[in-house]
Amino acid sequence: MNNSKLDISKRLKKYLSPQVFDLLVKCGIFIEENSANLFLVGGSLRDILLNKSPKDIDLTLVNGNSELVEKLAAYIGGQIIFKSQFFTYKIKVKNSVIDITEARKEIYSSPGSLPEITSKCSIDDDLYRRDFTVNSMALSLIPSKFGSVTDPFNGINDINKKQIRIIHDNSFSDDPTRILRAIRYSIRLNFKIDYKTLSKLNEFKNNINLITGFRVKNELIKIIREDSRSKILLSLHNLKIFDIIGLKININNQINKILDKFQFKKEYTDDLILIGILTYNLDIENIINITEKLYLDSTYIKTLRDTQEIKLFLQNIKLDNLNNSSIYKSLNPYKDEAIIINSYFSNTKVSNKLNLYLNKLKYSIPPLNGSEILSLGAKEGPRIKEIINELLYDKLDGKIKNKNQAIIKVKQILNS
Ligand code: ATP
Ligand code: MG
Secondary structure (H helix, E strand, O other), X not given: OOHHHHHHHHHHHHHOOHHHHHHHHHHHXXXXXXXXXXXXXXXXXXXXXXXXXXXXXXXXXXXOXXXXXXXXXXXXXXXXXXXXXXXXXXXXEOOEEEEEEEOOEEEOOOOOOOOEXXXXXOHHHHHHOOOEHHHOOEEEOOHHHOOOEEOOOOHHXXXXXXXXXXXXXXXXXXXXXXXXXXXXXXXXXXXXXXXXHHHHHHHHHHHHHHXXXXXXXXXXXXXXXXXXXXXXXXXXXXXXXXXXXXXXXXXXXHHHHHHHHOOOOOOOOHHHHHHHHHHOOOOHHHHHHHHHHOOOOHHHHHHHHHHHHHHHHHHHOOHHXXXXXXXXXXXXXXXXXXXXXXHHOOOHHHHHHHHHHHHOHHHXXXXXXXXXXXXXXXXXXXXXXXXXXXHHHHHHOOOOOOXXXXXXXXXXXXXX
8 A cells, every 4th residue: 555545544544433434444345346346435535635524425336236236235234225216325334324326427418407327437437427626536445446546637636725626617507506516515615616617607607597496405405504504695695596596585694693593403304494594584475486496395385384474473462471371372383493483583582482382381281181081070072172271271371280270170160
């Protein structure tokens, strides 16, 4: 092994977990034994060269096929959890997930359309279909070449110069989603966009309206998941990208501040909250237009609609004057994410009440259950549910503090 290979192996060990490192070595051994070739590619290699831990593991298989991927998964004790018609696979091994793509060549018949794909090709062909030089490098994982880097477009040089550069002049015209990707990477990595790349970006930026809503949605989701989401969105806004796509998204100071304040929380769907923040100030027609254009599913539609209904409700009612049971009744029909979105736009008093609902009121359970109420002499029927609710509301308002008080209340109701 020469020095640079040694250096790369050291970095792999440093920036990958020991489990993932061992897994990649094992994959390389199996693939070479089967006369194929395996590379670490894309963002994984880019991030390691940038002295960072990669977000995911991207591998490219050359000279293989789906059968070999299946055998590989079995060999490493993993399972294929996703497989697409575009020769891509996800394998899960214990807690790790690796993305494998069969090396492929792409031919674009018209700008923005999905490419025609052929899977039998070399690693160089595969690197040529990629977006930017810094993402178009490959590192051998097979034992006989472990650690050697293929860098046909001088990606390492661009990493050193901290710049995003397309690998050929038609890149943005072939796939205009790369315009969104260029801006996302440049802001995430704090890289500049190379001069010629920027001029091509401007030349082809109108092509962005040729990409399907589905692909725009995927890129938008990637953007809002970034830490620097507000800067990326502001940059897209300044380039008039949303106008070209026909999405009326208002990016302003207030939205930016909220996006910066946003914190991921395990128990909620963050994408819903972030899209809700972006569309909060729009009128309903524009919101419907966005859900249709981006093919957002029914969960998004319900969340965005709930968000607007709560917003209207909060404009008309002073939440901090309501007792707990009224807050509970008012907010219970709505999705939690819609309540969270509104809390970001509310003053402290109101947002404290919204959080009281989310963290406490929502989880309150009635002091007695149906069979306990029946045993006190109630008759079966819809009235039972009403009594359960009355007990819950009294508990929320502090009028019932324990089971005994609940039993007394039920007896009163039954005797009245
Ligand atoms: P991240 O760090 O967010 O995972 P990444 O660069 O690894 O970023 P992925 O979405 O994981 O991005 O894709 C892996 C690789 O696939 C990219 O690095 C790039 O080489 C290639 N790729 C993805 N999307 C495109 C595209 N639209 N055009 C060309 N190449 C692409
Ligand atoms: Mg990746």
